[in-house]
């Protein structure tokens with residue numbers, strides 16, 4: 001099938017590469033000329049495990065192409081995915097400007113009937129706005145679908161190739177058949193392709209992210225209480241997770257959720273509730289809890305080193321909002337680094353993939369970026385762990401102790417056994433567990 005993807009970011013590039021891998025002829029379009037020029041040379045603009053070989057192979061075999069000419073891509077495509085960004089507007093609602101820009105271009109280049117799929121996360125009613133915008137510019141009949149994306153950065157290829165489920169909202173059986181054909185290779189083992197009406201599909205994506213964010217904030221607050229009353233959140237997590245109604249996944253406390261999705265999607269859903277006169281108090285609490293949680297690591301550092309950190313050096317392991325990505329959007333590490341600098345500390349930071357993206361946001365004042373994790377520790381008063389990268393999970397603790405000025409670790413991901421660290425002579429403070 002001839003597929004066009006408009007918006008070649010974390011989502012668009014993964015979707016394009018995976019659809020090319022299953023034999024479709026895909027062109028990914030983006031307005032960012034530098035990004036497209038790089039991709040034509042197989043230079044990937046993002047770090048995503050397993051993506052590069054897919055791009056290289058499919059580009060070599062002619063099934064995957066890149067273009068800045070969105071109109072031409074629309075004209076040659078039978079199915080067009082809109083995968084541009086939907087950042088928060090000033091009032092928290094999703095900013096649909098990019099989505100509607102693309103809809104206008106699609107309308108202007110609608111040379112024959114096509115299926116237009118909104119892949120971006122968009123509030124209920126957006127597909128109808130897309131339909132209206134396209135229809136303003138063409139008399140040709142077309143279909144609109146909503147196909148929200150559930151991939152996780154860091155595991156995006158696996159998630160797209162073997163999805164738990166595919167959700168699609170359609171306006172006609174024909175459009176449903178086109179989407180079913182495209183997704184057939186990915187749901188062969190029986191995971192469901194769930195077809196529904198368009199507003200329900202749009203709502204499903206927000207409800208899923210809001211539920212996941214709620215689990216995280218819930219566990220973070222339980223962790224705080226565990227610390228205060230002398231319980232261990234690790235045991236509590238196992239104790240509740242083995243209840244099948246609750247399940248094990250997504251119960252790890254941490255330094256607060258970040259990334260490009262949960263914060264903005266929770267905000268957008270709260271806003272949607274307000275405009276529909278259905279206040280979503282639960283989600284407001286989730287958001288407030290998460291904002292508070294992002295200060296936890298800084299507060300712990302202050303508890304150990306004193307409130308003024310002038311002249312102190314803090315080693316930070318991890319800048320990405322989670323492991324296996326270079327994405328630092330809304331990362332708790334950004335909050336931590338800014339608080340440390342404001343309190344007079346200097347920061348030595350390491351991340352296996354996110355140093356370049358972090359530099360764009362944090363700059364270089366009061367922070368030194370190092371290429372190797374141990375280099376961050378030299379002369380530091382404390383090591384703070386923000387991201388759960390695999391390479392931080394089993395370090396040489398003797399070396400860590402030798403490099404640090406004092407054996408102090410604040411761990412936002414509960415990577416280590418507190419008793420083991422205590423035996424090795426560390427002061428070890430993690431989330432929801434009694435400090436040792």
Ligand SMILES: NC(=O)c1ccc[n+]([C@@H]2O[C@H](COP(=O)([O-])OP(=O)(O)OC[C@H]3O[C@@H](n4cnc5c(N)ncnc54)[C@H](O)[C@@H]3O)[C@@H](O)[C@H]2O)c1
Nearest residue numbers: 007008009010011030031032084085086098101120121149
């Ligand atoms: N990142 C994720 O993990 C994830 C997961 C599921 C859903 N989503 C949703 O998917 C959408 C895209 O997210 P992303 O993380 O890929 O964003 P992104 O910022 O990485 O990529 C968006 C791309 O769209 C391009 N663009 C913007 N306006 C354009 C236009 N008019 N024409 C052509 N290209 C244009 C930008 O240059 C950019 O390359 C968002 O709605 C997001 O909420 C993201």
